[in-house]
Amino acid sequence: MTSGCTHPRTEFIYREDGVDYVRCLGCGQVFEAEDLETVPVAEDDGE
Ligand SMILES: [Zn+2]
Incomplete structure (x- = not known):
């Protein structure tokens, strides 16, 4: 689990x-x- 990361930098994978x-x-x-x-x-797709 990560916390606090807002993913400011990303690289394209596919x-x-x-x-x-x-x-x-x-x-x-x-x-x-x-x-x-x-x-x-x-995610609260509770069924
Ligand atoms: Zn991140």
Whole structure:
């Protein structure tokens, strides 16, 4: 778990199905580029 990293620097990893995946140079986390542009919130898809 990382805390406090706002992923200010990322590098492009690959694209799949029209989705760009990037990796944070700070914490190494990989996520969708779209997620970086929208404010990530806690996943509460409770069923
Ligand atoms: Zn980060």
